[in-house]
Amino acid sequence: MPATANPVERAWTSNERTAYSVAIVGGGFGGVMTAIHLLRVLPAASEIVLFERAGRLGRGTAYGTELPCHLLNVPATRMSAFPDAPADFAEWLSRSRMESSCAATDAGLFAPRAVYGDYIESLARTALRSGRLTVIPAAVTDLWPEQTGFRLAAANGRTVRAGQVVLALGNLSPGEGSAPAHVTDPWSSAALAPLDDASNRPVVIVGTGLSMVDLVLGLRARGFPGRIVAISRRGLLPQFHRPGAPWPTPDFTATERHSMLALFRRIRAEIAAAAAAEVDWRGVIDGVRPAVQSLWQGLSAVERRRFLRHLRPWWDIHRHRMPMPAAAALAAMREEGTLEVHAGSVLSVEPMAAGACVTWRPRGASLPTRLDAARVIVATGTPNAAALANPLLDALRGRGLARLDPLGLGLDVNERLAVIDAAGRANPTIHALGPIVRGVLWECTAVPELRAQAAAIADRIAEALQPAGA
Ligand SMILES: Cc1cc2nc3c(=O)[nH]c(=O)nc-3n(C[C@H](O)[C@H](O)[C@H](O)COP(=O)(O)OP(=O)(O)OC[C@H]3O[C@@H](n4cnc5c(N)ncnc54)[C@H](O)[C@@H]3O)c2cc1C
Structure with missing residues (x-):
């Protein structure tokens, strides 16, 4: 041995x-x-x-x-x-x-x-x-x-x-991408492999959640000094942790338990009530968490799909928060212009001899735009x-x-x-x-x-x- x-x-x-x-x-x-x-x-x-x-x-x-x-x-x-x-x-x-x-x-x-x-x-x-x-x-x-x-x-x-x-x-695992510059598994070693690219092209990350945060910090830790462009449909970044008072788990009504819309209205009302009592919204989200399994099971497949389509990004950024040091590092990069976060839809990724070409449409724009990337990493969540x-x-x-x-x-x-x-x-x-x-x-x-x-x-x-x- x-x-x-x-x-x-x-x-x-x-x-x-x-x-x-x-x-x-x-x-x-x-x-x-x-x-x-x-x-x-x-x-x-x-x-x-x-x-x-x-x-x-x-x-x-x-x-x-x-x-x-x-x-x-x-x-x-x-x-x-x-x-x-x-x-x-x-x-x-x-x-x-x-x-x-x-x-x-x-x-x-x-x-x-x-x-x-x-x-x-x-x-x-x-x-x-x-x-x-x-x-x-x-x-x-x-x-x-x-x-x-x-x-x-x-x-x-x-x-x-x-x-x-x-x-x-x-x-x-989402599996391998079609080319080395198109990484479809954000947790694979290929995502953070050293970039030998003198052309000043950015790394493009598709997704702006916690995996993106990991990738940005990881690329910097591995010595990539260049521009990073993160794109997701709404361009929402995860919130960060802050200490605060707890808030009790709400006693949800039968209507709220069966309707995603009613449920989110109630959560918003709880957040407003908490704010009036000088309790941060984080306490409310943490208070709802123990009820999530039973709430989810009370919802029909149609309501669950509604959540996945419309509400999930909002829930995720409040529920899955980043530690303050990560938030501060990202804010500094955005300030100095080396990290851009955009709302938009990625329409295609075409691998090239070196790097990849990303076609994406900024949210609200009618025409797509193209971006030459040294690497594209897909970080859109668990498949x-x-x-x-x-x-x-x-x-x-x-x-x-x-x-x-x-x-x-x-x-x-x-x-x-x-x-x-x-x-x-x-x-x-x-x-x-x-x-x-x-x-x-x-x-x-x-x-x-x-x-x-x-x-x-x-x-x-x-x-x-x-x-x-x-
Ligand atoms: C990047 C990241 C960060 C996270 N950070 C946190 C955090 O800070 N706090 C927190 O509470 N949660 C965090 N989570 C949530 C995380 O999912 C859980 O904490 C936990 O690691 C999940 O454990 P698991 O055993 O279900 O999966 P894993 O820990 O991923 O283990 C699954 C294992 O199964 C093995 N495997 C799969 N298929 C087979 C097979 N067919 N045969 C043999 N082996 C197989 C895999 O190799 C793997 O080792 C994070 C998740 C991710 C992805």
Whole structure:
């Protein structure tokens, strides 16, 4: 075994079992935390296998960055991995003497996401020491039912059996662009690769949300000094965090629960009431958040589509806020003219011998305009499952084991996160969590919701695996 072996490689060489109580697909935050809770609640004889296709555990897309400028977008005090130990991350930072790596702001300490990855990886290492968790460093590409449980097949040719399956796949990858200068995955290494471009052409980013913020800071950290042009339909930038008083979760009426318009009117009224009481709107948005899953589930598919089409950009910029240091850096770049943010529609991107040509129409203009870019990066948000090829999801759907939610954003699950099959039956032996179930829950992709999902799934699996009469 090489001396540098990470937890993934080390575990791979240490266990040759072929049957497990539970198989988890995906070793990012959701997968690792589900494994940790399972080790707590399952009988000591139960063994868990976790498949992770990337080189490291606990990182995923969010915490895989190495750049210190990529901060968590939530203060450290709200980022514990455990629902029942809210101070765990803050205490870990202090124990590990990592507080100095964080940005101190009025709204609290914002840790680099890489440091948060270290925290989750340290929890994974502790879990591996139990000897009951095996990690297989490979992508699961297929899964089918057997007489008891399932067989999972990985891209490296390995197959294992498991009684229960948990899908913790994270955000689906949008896939490769058509040319090196047209990057369609904002989290791929190609997005921030050094730019050897003496022509002074800008980098164009399609999208103006938190991914754009990451890209701008990342390009600067990697030494790109030139112009960056960010374009989105409305040109809205995320708001930033500011400390403030909390506001109670509103008691929404039945009408508000069924109509997106009525719901947003109520939220606006709450913001006005809060302002009159000198409470910042951020307190209201944070107060609404715990109700979002139940509100979303009360809305019809038509109302949910209405939200996606018209209201989502407004909700996103208030709900998904950036830390103050990021906001200040972007404001300074806009001031000096090296970052432009425009409202408009990108009509086409044509790769050229070097760079790419972007045709876009500014909002309100009748004629399109062209921009020669050194690189174009698409950062328009997580793609919908319906629009993507993913070997495992395609296999699950092809075998009738799963179906997409009515909006096609991800997998359909019931209120217990059991995956619903093609015939509409919830299967209590396959669970899913995280971004892949956002069509059903909407507010389910960030740590506060995910940590609760991981604990709940582990409890349900423990219940199901309890011997009869126990
Ligand atoms: C850039 C970014 C920044 C974020 N910042 C924050 C933040 O500051 N605070 C916050 O609360 N939330 C944040 N989030 C939300 C984030 O989604 C969650 O915090 C969390 O990381 C999601 O965990 P996950 O396990 O669902 O997905 P991930 O952590 O992405 O993990 C999924 C894992 O599954 C693996 N995988 C996928 N398919 C397979 C397969 N077939 N076989 C094997 N392995 C597979 C992937 O390699 C990946 O490692 C951020 C998200 C992004 C994208």
